[in-house]
Amino acid sequence: MRPLPLLTPENTPFWTGGERGELMIVHCDACDAAIHPPQAICPRCLARETTPRAAAGTGTIHSYTINHQAWAPGMAVPFGLALVDLDGEEGVRLTAEMVCDDPDAVQIGDRVAVTFLPVADVWIPQVRPA
Template sequence: MTTPRVLPRLDTDNRPFWTGGEQGKLQIMHCADCDGFIHPPRPICRHCLSENVAPATVSGKGTIDTFTINHQPWFPGMEVPFVIARVALDDAPGVFLTTNIIGSPVAEVDIGDPVQVTFLHQDDVWIPLFEKVN
């Protein structure tokens, strides 16, 4: 997709997630007290309510949990079709990212496919997207 994306407003809590791709890192908030992962990013752990949370680098490997193929060009110039997927991260239990699967024909994407993060740089944001791995 070459159409510019609507970007998030960066703040203290979400900045590591949206900018970690500059160093090739997928950053997910992690609680040091209960070892839980928190996404979307929050300053308080959703599992134990601890404030002892900080961004942690995860591998960026995951599995397609579910997906849909979008055929609607929502913006002028938007390339369709494209895959919108929910990816379960391998090393961040309970974290699912809604993202796009790129680099594969849409007909070759399926539930259970292993994927790896890659980043799309736009302005001051590195958007985590995923590609299938063999």
């Protein structure tokens, strides 16, 4: 079983946007900075007004790791985790599980698209080759 995030007012749009197929990234209403992970105060200008917006849901792999060790009973291996520079979201890097046939074929610079894995009341962002 996957550990699931605790939903808060700040992060609920991020974890539930996948129900509509949308990757929701918070933006500052004052300076338009993209804020991830979601938080109530803009780290750039300290404004307290923020709004979640649907992101393009595509990006480029900045870095990744392939895990070959099962840390818990029943965990499928190998699996990859990617750090993705999101298109149109300056400064935002999304960490997500890679969904692909051959995780060992993944390379830095590969293009990916976000998909979602529904678990209980959250939709976990994942990435697959674009």
